[in-house]
Amino acid sequence: MTNAEANSQLLHYEPIDFLGSIQFPPSARYFPSKLATSRPTIGVFVNETAANILSKVDAFALSGVQLHGNETIELIEQLPKELLIIKAFSISKKEDLLQTTTFEGKVDYFLFDTATALHGGSGQQFDWSILQHYQGSTPFFLSGGIGPEDVRKIQAFSHPHFAGIDINSCFENEPGQKNAQAVIHFIQQLNA
Numbered sequence: 001m002t003n004a005e006a007n008s009q010l011l012h013y014e015p016i017d018f019l020g021s022i023q024f025p026p027s028a029r030y031f032p033s034k035l036a037t038s039r040p041t042i043g044v045f046v047n048e049t050a051a052n053i054l055s056k057v058d059a060f061a062l063s064g065v066q067l068h069g070n071e072t073i074e075l076i077e078q079l080p081k082e083l084l085i086i087k088a089f090s091i092s093k094k095e096d097l098l099q100t101t102t103f104e105g106k107v108d109y110f111l112f113d114t115a116t117a118l119h120g121g122s123g124q125q126f127d128w129s130i131l132q133h134y135q136g137s138t139p140f141f142l143s144g145g146i147g148p149e150d151v152r153k154i155q156a157f158s159h160p161h162f163a164g165i166d167i168n169s170c171f172e173n174e175p176g177q178k179n180a181q182a183v184i185h186f187i188q189q190l191n192a
Contacts, residue, residue, distance in 0.1 A: 002031050002176030010180050011037035015187045017164065018042045020066065023056050028175035029168075034060040042066050042086065050078035057083065066111060076106050084108050086141065090115035091126045094133040104136050111166055114144030131159055139163035146170060148182055151189045 004011060011019065019039050022029040024046040035041050040063035045053055047069035056062065064084025067076070071087065079085060085107040089099055092115035100110055112134075114126045125145035134140070139161045146154070147170030154165060169175070171183050 002029060004031075004033075004035055004037075007178045007180045010178060010183060011035060011039065013039070013184065013187075015191065018063070020044050020166075020168070021060060021062065022176075023048070023053075023060075024068070031176070032056075032060075040064065040084075042084070044068055045071075047071065050075050053079065064108070067107075068111075068113075073102060073106055076103070086111050088113055088143070091130055091144075094130050097130070097134050097136075100134070100136050100138065104138055107138065109163060110136070110138050110140040111143050112140055113166075128153075128157055131162075134159065134161070137161065141166045143168075148186050151186065154190060 010016065016039055019035055019037055019041050021031050021035055021041050021043050023032070023043045024030060041061070042064045043053070043056055043060065043062040044066045045068065053065055057065065064086065065079070066086040066088055068088040076085060076087075086109045087103050087107045088111040089096065091097070091112045096115065103110070112126075112131060114124045116124065128142065131140075131142075141164050142154070142157065142162065143166035146165055146167050167183070167186070171179055171186070173179050
């Protein structure tokens with residue numbers, strides 16, 4: 001969210017487990033500030049140095065980080081153990097899941113997103129059936145083009161390590177401007 005005031009009701013909405021704070025300057029959703037929220041905030045980084053990640057973790061009181069680029073195990077090992085770490089992977093075919101093996105036991109969650117030339121935010125979905133080939137033990141979030149019409153599809157999705165969903169561009173009036181009512185209605189439907 002680039003306009004936290006306009007979406008203030010989302011900042012304290014109990015059913016939301018994490019709020020994302022994009023810390024990637026080229027993004028239209030870049031928000032280099034602290035979100036005034038009672039919910040845990042996850043900073044989303046792309047190919048950033050450990051020093052810069054940690055400076056923003058401190059400055060913006062981030063609860064965790066989502067690494068959405070080509071980050072290495074060496075970088076992850078420089079981050080504090082108590083920091084929640086989500087490693088994102090672009091998925092378009094089952095072979096893409098092989099890249100997760102290096103990160104098993106090194107991060108708290110994986111995030112499976114649609115493969116695009118950009119770093120997320122495409123509004124496009126990948127074929128979720130590919131994830132039936134995921135044999136790892138790290139829990140994962142499903143991401144990529146999830147929209148208001150996907151409630152039943154999400155409810156029907158099953159995997160022993162499925163931990164939740166990540167929503168973004170399909171719930172925006174414009175990049176960084178969430179439609180709070182659409183998000184709340186979606187969550188209510190999903191939890192009904």
